Amino acid sequence: MPFYEGGHKRIQLVAQHNQNELKIHAALNKRQSQFFVMFGKKNQKELGIEKQDSFKIQLIEDSSKYGVEMPEELEAVLLSDYDAFQIFESLTMGKKRSIIYMILRFKTSQIKIDKALLLTENLKRGIRDLRELLKPF
Incomplete structure (x- = not known):
């Protein structure tokens, strides 16, 4: 698999079923000689896939900085707070992605901003435990 052999374990996956299309970022995993991508129930439901359905997927090299869209x-919050940005950048790629997913789960832009502000303050306070990052101080 060219992605994996080239050191690219993060991919973009485009899945199509009937008239539905879903684009996600994912990890390309290898076990023995088999490659696989996790495609959970939430994604299956969003695409409208039932147990015995077949669907098409396309794998694209993920060229995003963090392996997920920021x-x-x-x-904006990180760019306005240099100290928080430096701390964020010092984290592992997996922890950065987890933080990004934490913010992405919120629906409105204002809540995302509020949670990002809280998160950056907690990072500056030395909190690195993901379960604690969104707790008010």
Whole structure:
């Protein structure tokens, strides 16, 4: 698999079923000689897939900086706070993605901004435990 052999374990996956299309970021995993991608129930439901359905997937090299699209609200908060940005950048790629997913789960832009502000303050306070990052101080 060219992605994996080239050191690219993060991919973009485009799945199609009937008239539905879903684009996600994912990890390309290898076990023995088999490659696989986790495609959970939430994604299956969003695509409208039932147990015995077949669907098409396309794997694309993920060229995003973090292996997932950065929400503009979090990016703006990090760019306005150099100390928080430096701390964020010092984290592992997996922890950065987890933080990004934490912010992405919120629906409105204002809530994303509020949570990003809280998160950056907690990072500056030395909190690195993901379960604690969104707790008010």
